[in-house]
Amino acid sequence: MLWALFRRDVALIARSPALWLPVMFFVLVAALFPFAVGPDARLLGRIAPGIIWVAALLASLLPVETLLAPDVEDGTIDQLIARGIALELVCAARIAAHWLGFALPLLAALPVAGVLLGLDAATGLRLGLALLLGTPALASLAVVAAALTAGLKGGGALAGLIVLPLALPVLIFGVGSDVAGAFRLLAAASLVALAVGPFAAAAALKPE
Amino acid sequence: MSEALDITDLACRRGGRLLFEGVSAHVAPGGALLLVGPNGTGKSSLLRLLAGLLPAAAGSIGFAGRRAFAGHEVALKPRETLGAELSHWARLDGGLMRLPAALAAMNLAGLVDVPCRMLSSGQKRRAALARVLAAGADLWLLDEPTAGLDTASAGLLAAAMAAHRAAGGIVVAAVHGEIGLDDAAVLRLG
Numbered sequence: 115m116l117w118a119l120f121r122r123d124v125a126l127i128a129r130s131p132a133l134w135l136p137v138m139f140f141v142l143v144a145a146l147f148p149f150a151v152g153p154d155a156r157l158l159g160r161i162a163p164g165i166i167w168v169a170a171l172l173a174s175l176l177p178v179e180t181l182l183a184p185d186v187e188d189g190t191i192d193q194l195i196a197r198g199i200a201l202e203l204v205c206a207a208r209i210a211a212h213w214l215g216f217a218l219p220l221l222a223a224l225p226v227a228g229v230l231l232g233l234d235a236a237t238g239l240r241l242g243l244a245l246l247l248g249t250p251a252l253a254s255l256a257v258v259a260a261a262l263t264a265g266l267k268g269g270g271a272l273a274g275l276i277v278l279p280l281a282l283p284v285l286i287f288g289v290g291s292d293v294a295g296a297f298r299l300l301a302a303a304s305l306v307a308l309a310v311g312p313f314a315a316a317a318a319l320k321p322e
Numbered sequence: 323m324s325e326a327l328d329i330t331d332l333a334c335r336r337g338g339r340l341l342f343e344g345v346s347a348h349v350a351p352g353g354a355l356l357l358v359g360p361n362g363t364g365k366s367s368l369l370r371l372l373a374g375l376l377p378a379a380a381g382s383i384g385f386a387g388r389r390a391f392a393g394h395e396v397a398l399k400p401r402e403t404l405g406a407e408l409s410h411w412a413r414l415d416g417g418l419m420r421l422p423a424a425l426a427a428m429n430l431a432g433l434v435d436v437p438c439r440m441l442s443s444g445q446k447r448r449a450a451l452a453r454v455l456a457a458g459a460d461l462w463l464l465d466e467p468t469a470g471l472d473t474a475s476a477g478l479l480a481a482a483m484a485a486h487r488a489a490g491g492i493v494v495a496a497v498h499g500e501i502g503l504d505d506a507a508v509l510r511l512g
Contacts, residue, residue, distance in 0.1 A: 115414075122410055129401060189395025193453075196373040196391035196463075197414060321375050 116203050123211030132180060136173035137219035143169040144227035155232045162231035163241050166224070167288045170245060171281050174216055174252040178277075179270040181212060181260035182319070191319060201316035205257055209311055213253035221245060237292075244291040244300060248284045251304040254311030255280050261315035325387035325460050326350050327372075327492050332381035334367050341367055343380065347509055349494070352487045354506035357496040363512025365496035366393070369463045372494060387460030392453070394465055396446040398438040404449055405434030408456065415457045424455035427482050429475065444470045448478075455482055462486060464495040476502065 127133060147165050148158060185191050194204055221242060228238040259276040263269030284307075287300035326349065333343035341364035349355050357365040370376045372383060373391040398407050412421040425431045428448040433441065441449065447470050454462055462483070468476045480502030483493050495501060 118414060126399060126402075184399075187395070188399075189393055189397035190399075192370075192373070192375055192391065192393055192395065193397045193411065195375055196389060198374070199414070321370075 115199065116207055119199075119204055119207035120210050123207050124214055127211055127215040130180070132177055133215060134219070136176045136216045137223045139176055140169045140173045140220050141223050141226055141230070143172070144230045147231060158232045159234065159237070162228070162233045163237065163244075163289050163291070165231060166227055166241060166245075167248075167285055169227070170217075170220055170249065171252060171278070171285065173220060174212075174249070174256050175259075175270075175274050175277060177212070177216065178256050178260045178263075178273040181208065181257055182315075183260065183264040183269060186264040186319070192321075195321070201319050202312045205261065205315035205319070206312040208315075209250075209254050209257045209308070212257055213250050217245070217249035217253060220249070240291055244288045244297065247297060247300045247304055248288040251284045251307035252277075252281060254304075254307040258311050258315045258318070261318035264319065325385060325492075327353075327355075327461060327494070328382075328384035329372075330382050330384070332368070332371065332383065333379040334364055334371055334376065335379040336364075336367060336376075340379070342511055345381070345509070345511070347507065349492050349507065351490040351492065354483070354487060354493040354495070354503045356501075356503060356506045356508045357494065357511060358498075358508055359511035365511055366465050368511065369393070369465050369494065369496055372461070373463050385461055388458070389461045389463060390454040390457035390459035391463045392450045392465065392467060396450045397453075398441075398446055398449060400439035401437060403435055403437055404430065404441065407438060408434075408449065408453055411453050412456045415459075417456050417458045420458055421452075421456045424452045427455055428452040428478055444472060444475060447471055448475055451479060451482070455486075460491050462491065462493045462495075464493065466496055466498065468497070468499075468501045 144165060151157060195201065224238065224242050224245065255277045259273035262276060263273045266272060283303045284300065287296050287303055290296045291300065329345060329347040332345040334341045345368065347355055357368055359365055367376060371378055373389055408421060409418065412418045425434065428451055430448055430452055433445060438446065451467060467479055471479065483503060487493060493503060495503065
């Protein structure tokens with residue numbers, strides 16, 4: 115069942131014209147900073163991990179309004195509930211599909227962003243690993259926020275306000291990934307978000 | 323299919339307002355129940371209670387079989403083709419082999435390659451009904467199923483409901499007017 119839901123979500127995301135928005139946004143933000151802070155390679159190299167993490171966080175929020183709200187409005191969620199399919203499964207599938215849809219293209223675009231910010235190869239590799247570990251948490255938070263704001267006008271902005279404070283641990287451990295143990299803490303933050311996410315999102319979607 | 327539907331002392335509260343209470347009904351296998359009443363008296367809410375989409379404020383619903391629900395929203399993704407959409411739901415229901423017959427019964431076989439955004443509202447309604455047919459459920463919960471249907475399509479629906487009841491299935495429908503259900507029990511709300 116989980117597999118069927120996940121396959122469907124991935125197929126819908128892959129055909130969506132908005133698929134490339136997060137990754138283009140990510141690269142554009144990376145390209146913007148050298149213009150904003152000047153072409154000082156040392157300074158850019160120092161703040162590059164932070165820039166990339168903030169860009170990734172914002173990119174994960176871009177599709178938040180299309181993650182669950184259309185399914186609530188067009189009756190898809192009703193149809194799933196009427197079939198006795200647990201909303202937790204639905205949300206877990208959605209988190210996995212969202213991660214695949216925004217994090218994988220982002221990782222693929224990381225070398226481009228790294229070059230734009232003058233990142234050296236070793237730091238870039240470590241950052242890639244950190245993003246791989248941390249982005250599942252961002253995907254989970256985005257789906258929870260999407261569930262909480264589904265059916266609200268202008269839910270996207272509100273979703274940002276919900277996610278950004280909750281994403282702080284991921285951001286801190288992700289940027290500080292050169293400190294010993296940061297990877298483990300990052301992975302722990304991701305696991306917690308992944309474990310709680312489907313239940314929190316499902317609780318928010320339950321019809322009252 | 324030989325499950326009976328038992329509704330006992332059901333009450334529904336929406337937004338702090340009591341919509342109805344003390345609603346009871348018994349529908350035997352092969353039976354049908356029409357929910358009638360003015361707008362806002364809780365016909366749709368009763369259907370959503372039966373579909374498990376709303377919690378009951380009091381009372382109980384006894385039904386052991388599988389349910390299929392067709393509400394006002396058609397749950398079709400605009401960019402997907404009709405065939406792909408209905409196949410997805412039929413696969414979730416384990417009823418992919420029932421789908422061709424369901425499409426034929428609702429006269430949709432020629433539209434499977436059409437993206438759902440190109441369908442008229444009547445065609446979307448027929449698609450939602452075909453999804454119910456393909457679900458292979460014992461209990462059909464239909465919210466104003468003939469809304470937006472032309473006479474020929476309403477006839478197709480009536481035939482499909484008759485076949486479903488002949489096989490021991492139950493139909494519960496919220497209606498305004500006649501939808502072609504013979505000797506159905508009537509539950510008046512409001």
